[in-house]
Structures are given as structure tokens and as C-alpha cells.
Amino acid sequence: MGSCKSPQEDEQKKPRPDCTCKGVIVHGPIIVGAGPSGLAASACLSELGVPSLILERSDCIASLWQHKTYDRLKLHLPKNFCELPYLKFPEDFPKYPTKHQFISYMESYAARFSIRPRFNQAVLGASFEDGLWRVRTHELVYVSRWLIVATGENAEPVIPDIAGLEKFGGRIIHTSSYKSGSDFRNQKVLVMGCGNSGMEVSLDLCRNNAVPHMVVRNTVHVLPREMFGFSTFGIAMGLLKWLPLKLVDKFLLLAANITLGNTDQLGLRRPKTGPTELKNVTGKTPVLDVGALSQIRSGKIKVTEGVKEIMKTGAKFMDGQEEEFDAIILATGYKSNVNSWLKSGEFFTKEGMPKIPFPNGWRGENGLYKVGFTRRGLLGAACDAIKIAQDIAEQWRSVKHQHRNILYDSHKIRVQKS
Template identity: 25%
Template sequence: MSAAVDVVVIGGGQSGLAAGYHLRRLGLDFVVLDAQPTPGGAWRHAWDSLHLFSPAAYSSLPGRLMPPQPGRTYPDAGHVVGYLDDYEKRYELPVERPVAVRSVRRDGPVLRVESDSGVWHARTVISATGTWWRPFLPAVTGADRFAGRRLHTVAYRGPAEFTGRRVIVVGGGNSGAQIAADLAYDTDLTWVTRREPRFLADDIDGRALFDAATARRRALDTGSADTGGVASLGDIVAVPPVREARDAGVLKAAPMFARLTPAGVVWADGTTAEADAIIWCTGFRPALSHLAPLGLRGPRGHIPTTGTRATAEPRLHLLGYGDWTGPASATLIGVGRPARDAAREIAALLKGRS
């Protein structure tokens, strides 16, 4: 199969849908290619107890408020999946799935998008593949010797399979804290962080985080002093399960260990702990392998951008990978503005060439 369109959006999760919303409003000819067989993006693969950091009304994509989830202030992942499914249908977004994009290449005046379902020739491309599909595991001495189970956040589903087991959770961010809280009551838990956990004040949630990220980007863009953004507030949002475990005294962190052994871990002072499983809540890297033929990668694996546009390739926009592609653009509430800006810039580019 081969087709030609104005815009190919790669990825049908929250960022791809936000882009589609704005492209549709501008009347552009586009298609969204999603590698997943069903709607919901990465949210469909999240662990059972995962909660948003903000109430539903403050976790919405452009044009459509997320309805509240009965009985919950902070909706869970399943509610988000349902919302994204409804959003896609409500705006009749042209999503094709499952379509796995293998590469994007320059092909004269267009970009050639090659997939397992055919080829699209696009005047412009928005890459919105996110980070979930590229989990990061740090290099730790002795990792290959550990005899227990090693898994990343992406493979964690819930505490039931670890009941009564000795579990080490590594990571001082939101994922580490939420999963540690999940396991704190029915396992022999050790929570390990590189530095003392920094909990945000209990009254701070995703609304304040979005405002902080936006203020930092505005300050940097205008040459003002760096406000520190979200990092200045803390690392962990105290959603109810985390707050409850913390207040119950079962969410206490140990410093990072020095190495792994067949039976567990060893700290620099010689202290040891045995473990049946280690869960690495150590973050992700942007999933950008499909863009490798364009030769755009810069420091830390990022592609240099001006706003959302790839600096060295004006036909390519990147959306939803983090603050480097828009303030809080990896969040539901934060992706709307950079998606709008990307769509407008694409429309102006295409108009200039028509």
C-alpha cells in the first residue's frame, strides 16, 4: 500500500490524538499511525493501581474535558483509556492500527514513512511515539549475577504476585513511590533512591506542576532567570496511596546500593539485603529509532528542536517527549498547547508551499 497525505502522525496515544484534534480543526489531510491494536496508548499497559496526579477536569486533552471517575478524585489508568477511546471516536480521528512505523526518510520534497502496512508519502510528519516503549535500565555491577527476578516499571502489574516476597524497588520518582506504596503492606519491601525522597506538599498536584513547567519555559524563552520548574517543587506527588503509606511509616527509603549479588544487593558500607525481585522504576528514553535515517540525533539522544520542530528538518515535529518538546508535553493537560503550535506551524509551512 502507498498513500500521500499532508501530515503523518506517528503514534496514537494522547500526544497523537491532541495533534489530530488540531490538524482536523485546520482542515489538513492527515493520518494517525498507531502501533497498538486498540486505543489508549501507553495507559493501556500501566500497572493496576496507577493514578493521575490531577483531578479529571485538569487532565484533559484539547476540546473535551475528561469526565470524573465515580468515587475517585484522581482517575486511574483504566479511566484514561476509556477517555482516549471516546476522544478518538468523538472527533472521528483517522487512526489506522496496528501500524508499526519502521523508518522515516527524506524522499525529495516529501518524507517517506515506511511501515509494516505500507508506505506513506507525507509533506510533514509529527512523531508522537512517547517513551514508554523504551524503558531505561541503569548499568549496575553484578546485575548479571542476580538470581531473582528483574523487571522494569513497564512489566509491573500489581502486588499480588509479590505477596510475602522480598522486593526491592529502585527509583525516587513518582513511579517508584507509587509502586513502593503498592507493595508496602504485603511484601518485605526495601525502597531504594539515589537521594532522599522529595515529596511535594500534599496540596500540590498536576495543575501546579503544569503551571511550574510553563512558567519555567516562559522564563527561559524570554531570557529571565531559570525558575527551576517542577524540579524546584519536589519529585513525588503525594497522591492518596503514597500519602497513606508515607503517613503510616511504611514508605521509607534507603540509599542506593553499590552492587548486586546472586542473593540480593550490597551497600557501600557492606550492609546486605536479600531479594526475590528487583523492580527498576528508573525512567525511560524517547522512542525515536524510526527517525534514525534522518540523522538528527543530538546530545542525550534528543533531536534538537525549536519549539516542537526539528531544527535541522522543518518538515518534522516532535510532540510529547518531555519539556524539550514543550512544557509538560508528556502529560495529558500539557500536550494541548504544543500540539496546537505544531499544527499551526505545519499549516503555515504547507500554505507557503502550495
Template identity: 25%
Template sequence: MKETFDTIVIGGGQSGLACGYYLRRAKLNFLIIDKQQVAGGAWLNAWDSLTLFSPADYSSLPGWLMPKSENKFPLKKEVIDYLSKYEAHYQLNVKRGVETIQITKDNSFFQVHSNQGIFKCKTIISATGTWENPFIPKLKGLENFKGLQIHSRNYKNPDAFVGLKTLVVGEGNSGAQIVAETSKVTTVKWSTKRDPEFLPDEVDGYYLFNVATAKYKAEKEGKPFDASQYNLGNIVMVPPVKEARKRGVLVSSGSFHKLTKNGVVWDSGMEEEFDAIIWCTGFGYATDYLKSLVKTDERGIAKTQESRSLEVDGLWLVGYGGWTGYASATLVGLNRTAKQTIKEIEEYFKVYS
């Protein structure tokens, strides 16, 4: 492609679309490239029953409210539909089926090398999130286990686990929700490094965003802030988790240190057999394609000030959570980071144009 864009956004999920909204308002010549064939970002690959943690009123991208849902928390299909219509509503310039391989910089221009050729631009926004970089701890015997073994990234529904004694690993929201769902069809145990901590029933994602915002503001002003009562990593009591609590299945069996051919060895020394393991152990950051530009650690993190790269002029990273902007991995928290990023890009062009 011979055209040189002001900005190319890598990733067409919620972060890329929010940036597109502000790039459009700034009248910058931009292109969003995305490896998916349709709109929806990571939501396209999430498990079937996943919902938002906040009501629709508090889960919108900039400029256009998410339609109300019949459910307290919008369903996966409703979120995908909203993202698709949002993209069309603002006529955002998205090119699909484009997988970014690497990005290089020659003088003042970036070259985005992809499966569909090279795209050229003056600035880059990396907005690829975490979904493509699932993390599984390197425990002894991991490769020896002969049963079914998947990461939550590849979990869709409990159908494949009917009749299989299953171990779910991880104390976060995904672990709790998958325990809740699979325990309806088979015998399940839950392995966590620490006792699972649950938020009060009335606390949802919007409340957590407000806590995160207050904490962020306090830190900026050098003031103390106690958010211990509402730890942002604690489990949100969405309806399936509440139902599972009533059934008494959300009880941790503790942690294990080794896998065997047929199961695990618990920290107590006891061995137990399992037919399947579901790893709900989180993600790194999907930033491998930036390695020609910046140094990244084992999780994929590069040095930034908020979303602006500290190593390469003209590079921003948006939507990676607390690393690049408070609560920026959520729909409700993304707006501030996207808006500030495009403002910085406008200032960049004033200096370098």
C-alpha cells in the same frame, strides 16, 4: 499505500490525538499510525492501579472535557475510555497495528517504513513518548542477579511479589506508588539516590502545571522564578501514597552500587538478599525510528526548538515533556504544544507549497 498525506503522526496516544484534533481543524489531510490495536496509548500497558495526578476537570485534551470521575483522580480504565471516545468523537484518522521501523526523506517527501508497508507524507509529527524505552542503570553485577527483575514498565500489580522480599529502586512517583502497593503483600525496601521529597498534600498535577507554566513564562521573559517549594520532580501525594505514609513504609534505605547473585551491596558495604527487584528508574525517549533522519543522544533526544526539529525541515516532536514543550507529557499541559505545532505546520505549507 499510494496516497500522500500532508502529515503523518507517529503514535496514537494522548499526544497524537491532541495533534489530530488541531490537524482536523486545520483541514489538513493527515493519518495517525499506532502500533497498539486499540486506543489508549501508554495507559494500556501501565500498572493496574495507576491514576492521573489531577482531577478530571483539569486533565482534558483540546475540545472535549474528560467526564467527571467518582474518584478525585481518574482511574486508568477511565483515562483509556476517555481517549478511546475522544478518538471516535472527532473521527480522527487512526490506523492501528502499524509499527514504524524507520523514516527516510526523499526530496520534499517523507517515507514511513512500517510493518504494513510504506506511507508517504509531506510532514511528520513524532509522538511516541517514552514507554518503549525504559531505562535501567548499568550497575556492576546487573546480569548476575538470579531473582525476579523487572522495570516499572512491566509491572502490573503486586500479585507476582506476594511472599517475595522485594527491592524497589527509584525516588520518583512510580517508586513511591509501587512501594505503597507491594508493601501490603510482602517485605519491601526502597532504594533511592537521594532522600525522597514529597509535595504538600494539597498539591496535585494541575497545580504543578500552573507552576511549570509560570516558570516557563518567566524564563521566556528573562525573569527569576523560584519554584523550589514545588519541585516538579517531587512525589505527588495521591491517596495510596498518603496511606503508605501512615504505615511508615515510605522510608529510603539509601543507594547501592553493585548487584550479586542473590541481592545487592549497599553503599555502606553491607550485602542484603532480595528475591525481586523493581526498577522505577525512568525512561529515555522512544525515537529510534528517527535515526535515519536526525542525530539522537543516548536518551533519544534530538535537537529541537520547542517541538520543531532543527535538523530536518518538516519534522516535529510532540509530547516528550520539557524537551519539546513545557509539561507536554501531561494531558493538561499538552494542549499548548499541540496547538502551536499545527500552527507551525500550517506556516510550513505556506512557505513550501
């Protein structure tokens, strides 16, 4: 894609911060991650006159979208709920943009705000020392008063511990490596997981004459993507302005039962907690149906119980039944990786999520911020980015005229006011 470039190209275009052999002084916040959240934070800062530096481990912006999504992916929500600050989607884009259209939007966004991340800069560690944040990559140590964590909730694939998985003789992939059902044509495939990815991968497999068996271990809310011609998400957002959350959930479930029928009869039991409340409390997103339910009803997608054990040629299920499979696809989601590199345990839980929930979890202590951890998608990331930029801009205006001496020694970088 257009935003994939070599480190050499990037270095030629990006003004270099002050640096010595010991480190790089960044005159503005360091942002870790060049996904939508990191780009939004950088753009919001730029609009307020604050420079920033994005460090990105991959070779392009929005690497999750560019490298780890399947071909048929579209935005689950209407484009007006997925816009980043200060730039709308093109008017000729459909209501639910495709993967490639969204990537194009991200590239336009980066170009609009002259955002040039430093690519291939995986962060190995970040710590707060002597009043400054030190962010270490394999090449350099970057130093700043502010650190913005923008690596997101979906930084690493979740690989579950399934008994016997290593014994399986066929192909095993995570959905992060899945591209198209054409790679599994005429095969019998075990899909582990029934979230949005599991449902859409199963649907894609069906359309390529594969036979998916989708494993449903837990309860799941399935809602239509649209109700009465309007986005289900948009309806929920509108009702929440006037009605209590539990009442909104009752309405959504009533409408879902009218349009989709009783999903319990398909092996998709609903949780007792409503879809909106469950999303807010646990982050578990309801499935927005784009056609998988009709394939389940027709028998083309088989819904199965939990897997007890994987064998060389297939799987044994909890009910004792055994089936042979050609391949296994792990639709088991993603997780945060913050705690693997951020040496500050006060802001994030052991799962790598903010300890303070939305809408107040965007700011930590000592100039530490996070964006893209709201469990509310791109809309939540945009909200955080605006708040972060405003907060840092106030500090920036108060200190930008202060004269500073940068003193280096063999062990650390010290910043002193003269």
C-alpha cells in the same frame, strides 16, 4: 479495551490513501504514535480540515496506558490539567481519574474525531528525500510532505546497567510490566528508584503485605499532591503567572516542609535546585506524595542507599550491608526512541529530546514536527498539537488545489508539479 482492534478491522473502516506496490501517498501529515500526543495532533488537524494518518506499533491507542501501567495508577494532576484539545473529561469523573477512566477518555476522544490509526505498524525508519518524508514499516513505505513525531518521552523502558543483575535468582521486572502488589504478597522486594513510580509501587507493595526496600541513589523533591486543599501543580501554575520561578519554588518548598516535614531525615535529600526549575531544566519530575511518606515513617517502606552489586539471593549496598530479596522491581523510568528510527539528527539530541526547548521546540525543518516532548505532560502536548495543526493548516490551504503527478519507478517515489 474498545480501541484495540485487528489490522483487518481498521483497514475496512479507514479510507485507503493512494497506493501502489512501491508506497502509499498520504494526503496530509503522517503521525507516528497513537498515544495522547498523536491523538491530540490528529484531532487538531481534523478541526482545521486537514486529514492525517497515524501509524501505531501496538494494537491499540494509548498503548503505554493500556499495556504498561500498574492497576492502581491515577493521574498525578487534576483532570483539568490533563485534557486534550476540544474535549473535556466527563463531569462525573473524579478530580484524579483512574487509569481505566483515562483510557476510556482516550477512546471517547478517538471516536469523537473519527481517529482510526493503522495498528501494528512499527516504524522502522523515516527519512527526508526529494522533498518528501518516507516512513517505512515492515509492510509499506508511507510518503508525505509532513511528519509529526508523537512517540513521546516514554517510548522505551530504561534498564540500568547494575553489576551482577544477571546473577539474581529471583524475579526481575521493570515497572512497565508491574500490575499489582498482589503478585508479590509477603515477599521482600528491592525497588530500584524513588520517583513517582518507585514511590507508588512501594506503597502498593505495602498494601499487599510485601516488604519493599526502595533504593534512593540521588536527591529527590517530594511535594504533597495537594496544599491547603488545592492541587500543588495548580498552585504552582497560578503563581508562575505573577511571580519569578525561583520565588515560586521557595514557596512550594516552604509549604512542603510545613505539610510533609523534613524529608532529609527519611533519607530523601532534596536537590539544591527548586522543583519547578529542576523540572524545566532536566525534565526530572518532583514526586507527588499519595501516601508513601507515611509508610516510610512507619518503617513499612525501607529507604536504602545505592546498590553496589546484585548477588544471587539479594544485594550488597554501598555501605557494605547485604540483604536477601525475593524479587527486584526496576522503577528506572523510560526514554525516547526517536533516534532509533528517525534519520534526521538536526532536530533531536542524542537522548531523543528536541534541541530547542519548550515552548519553541515543536517545529523542525522540512515539514518535521514533534508533539509530546515538552517535559510538561499532557498540558504541554496539547499546546504543541494546537500550534502544529495551525502551522500545517496554513500550508495545506496553499497547496491543496495544486495538481500533482505521482511518478513511481523501481527505486523511489517522485512528486512533481504539473
